[in-house]
Amino acid sequence: MLELDRVVSGYGSIRALHGVSLNVPRGSIVTVLGANGAGKSTLLRVVSGLLPIWGGDLKWEGRWMTKKSTREMVRSGVAHCPEGRQIFPLLTVYENLQMGGYLREDRKTVKRSMDQVFSFFPRLKERAKQRAGTLSGGEQQMLAIGRSLMSHPRLLLLDEPSLGIAPKLVQEIFGILRVIQEEGTAVLLVEQNARLALQLADYAYVLELGRVVIEGTGSELAKDSRVEERYFGVRDAAM
Numbered sequence: 001m002l003e004l005d006r007v008v009s010g011y012g013s014i015r016a017l018h019g020v021s022l023n024v025p026r027g028s029i030v031t032v033l034g035a036n037g038a039g040k041s042t043l044l045r046v047v048s049g050l051l052p053i054w055g056g057d058l059k060w061e062g063r064w065m066t067k068k069s070t071r072e073m074v075r076s077g078v079a080h081c082p083e084g085r086q087i088f089p090l091l092t093v094y095e096n097l098q099m100g101g102y103l104r105e106d107r108k109t110v111k112r113s114m115d116q117v118f119s120f121f122p123r124l125k126e127r128a129k130q131r132a133g134t135l136s137g138g139e140q141q142m143l144a145i146g147r148s149l150m151s152h153p154r155l156l157l158l159d160e161p162s163l164g165i166a167p168k169l170v171q172e173i174f175g176i177l178r179v180i181q182e183e184g185t186a187v188l189l190v191e192q193n194a195r196l197a198l199q200l201a202d203y204a205y206v207l208e209l210g211r212v213v214i215e216g217t218g219s220e221l222a223k224d225s226r227v228e229e230r231y232f233g234v235r236d237a238a239m
Contacts, residue, residue, distance in 0.1 A: 001026040001061060001186055002155060008055035009046045016042040018210040024188050029181050031189040031197040033231055034207035040190040041083055044157045048080035049073040074103060079153035083160040085144040089133025093124050096132050096143055100150030117146040120176050138169030159190045174200055194231035198222040
């Protein structure tokens, strides 16, 4: 579905990705691990078109999309749920979800997507008329994911969904990600909670300083001593 071939990108004159190659097969969950500054969020921004590709290529569903805009990537089936949620706090839950479907013109399909989001996250339906800024952190994360799903993506780019959320809600959200996958949406997941991410992932990559240094199936990396040393630390134990 998605193929990155030796992609180089960054900010201004600073390179953040140094020839990254990875694949996301159709209907799979692929996770990207790495310390802060490894280039994980940069990678997602490149895929969604928020950052230009300086070198290498990006292929989406068999088409080269190296120079496509964010709008074109969304129209082609890619949705980006960013780190920090970035919801519209003064709009209601319902209005935030509507914003996620703004490129879709058929009201019936938008309604179906809304119903699907509410089936994934019943709590959002209960709070549909509530201002988004008054939700808890976990509920705001649910809303951010739900808003991304409103464009009916075939690939969801998800950046740090567990950040700042209570462990019980983290488990709930990760369980829903599996359901989202089973409904046919592939997921490219950036996540600090390595243990939980690898339990979910079909395949995983480890980034260090903008380069892929380890890759393999989720179960392989969960048993890899190098991954265990670097990422199965205090934070994972607390989760």
